[in-house]
Amino acid sequence: MSRAEPMSTGEPMSTAADGFHRLYGSPPEGVWAAPGRVNLIGEHTDYNDGFALPFALPHRTEVAAARRPDRTLRIHSAGFPSGVVTLDLEGAGGLDPARPPRGPHGWAAYPAAVAWALLDAGLPLGGADLHIRSDVPTGAGLSSSAALEVATALALTDLYAVPLARPDLAALARRAENAYVGVPCGVMDQMASACATAGHALHLDTRTLEQRHIPFDCAAAGLRLLVIDTRVQHALGDGAYAERLASCHGAAAALGLPALRDLPYEELEQALARLDDPVRRRRVRHVVTENERVVRVEELLRAGRLRETGPLLTEGHASLRDDYEVSCPELDLAVSTAEAAGAYGARMTGGGFGGSALALIDADGEAAVTRAVTEAFAAAGFEPPRVTSAAPAAGAARIL
């Protein structure tokens, strides 16, 4: 299935608990929230055991929840008037751990998938009522799916006092999406949503799930990060993502490596000479150079040299466009226009094939860059982009 399923809602964010109360007739036991993410650098590295440097958005998905005395899971989304989806945790009509790809489709597949993954991991989960609301833009490459998964996982594990470290929770959420929803994503989005902290980018080692919180304060450096949503809906389930993943895993096997992460940057050229297929060579070059860019961007952030990350962002975009071939005309136009309008660097963010680009600009440059990109899109006959600025926000938490 595609991740372009809409999941956002219209109600103001403060009413998740009220919405629950109205729907189920009593207040929730708590409300849990998890954010969407922007990836600063490190794209298509996570399923190669590589590095990534995402940060959390202020946009988040809230899950108001309460336990039930039976083994029933009731799920409702404020964004969908379709009503309450009811699942039996015992299997039969819903969540059979032996047969993951069953159960509801559309938005409800994500919370159902999380419940399945938690049960399948042997965690003692009981029934629950859930009411979901979200302001994470959907289909924009900003991880609305991961936000929903992580908020649900946090709500269910907290309700049932199941101790689960955040990286383990993120890994289970990823497994839910891989095995139940059928999207073969890596773990970056779930880790960003579960583990990010305000004011920091999250350096992730996607092999070990080790993390480092790197101070990332654009405002203090007189800078701003723009997020340019091209409005081209991206879908990871359409085969192109899975094809990239298979190509990388095939190349690693051909090189006798557990994963492309194990190919050092210094040995890239020799390794490329050993691969016959030109497409595979390009995919490998992207992954290995991208891992190196993550290392260099982290060093620059630590040194407080934020502006100097710009050229690495732009280089990353060129690599995704030319070697990895996951960009699209709208993303390329957003990036080139932002640069021409004064951005220090710009790149697509997320899986690609649509979704959003980011641009690092001077704090006083937002109006000019926004205007330039909007005009360029109009001239090209593209839908108007949605341009916002983003600062690193907090990761998932219980908020009530």
Ligand code: GLA
């Ligand atoms: C999507 C996937 C992530 C990652 C990115 C590309 O967001 O969910 O796991 O692979 O694409 O970096």
